[in-house]
Amino acid sequence: MKKIEAIIKPFKLDEVKDALQEVGVDGITVSEVKGFGRQKGHSELHRGPEYVVDFVAKAKIEVVCEDNMVERAVEAISAAARTGRIGDGKIFIYNIEEVIRIRTNEKAEAAL
Ligand SMILES: Nc1ncnc2c1ncn2[C@@H]1O[C@H](COP(=O)(O)OP(=O)(O)OP(=O)(O)O)[C@@H](O)[C@H]1O
Numbered sequence: 001m002k003k004i005e006a007i008i009k010p011f012k013l014d015e016v017k018d019a020l021q022e023v024g025v026d027g028i029t030v031s032e033v034k035g036f037g038r039q040k041g042h043s044e045l046h047r048g049p050e051y052v053v054d055f056v057a058k059a060k061i062e063v064v065c066e067d068n069m070v071e072r073a074v075e076a077i078s079a080a081a082r083t084g085r086i087g088d089g090k091i092f093i094y095n096i097e098e099v100i101r102i103r104t105n106e107k108a109e110a111a112l
């Protein structure tokens, strides 16, 4: 199992959610975050002095899925989140060691 963590532009959240549902993911966690990439937040908002770093509002999406779904999920996120402009975001993929459904104590893939 893998966790896909995507940092995207907030206005793309609904499109990305719909794309992931079409792929058939079992669950999604979303949070409001702030961050910057290699432009240090510049020109996504405004041009300031070079030494100023601006945090830009982003949405973070976390999805844990079976290995065989990762490629489709990543493709769905990229296609839905892409505008072609700077700040479109980034996708990080982690190995997941264990999943436990609290209600039933099911483990691993059965708990997704
Ligand atoms: N190396 C990183 N580590 C942690 N978070 C990151 C990293 N790079 C980007 N992020 C997060 O992703 C958001 C979007 O990054 P962004 O798309 O601007 O990346 P970039 O590398 O600058 O690419 P681009 O040139 O397309 O803008 C950032 O605001 C930050 O929250």
Ligand SMILES: [Mg+2]
Pocket (backbone or CB within 6 Å): 036, 037, 038, 039, 040, 086, 087, 088
């Ligand atoms: Mg950037």
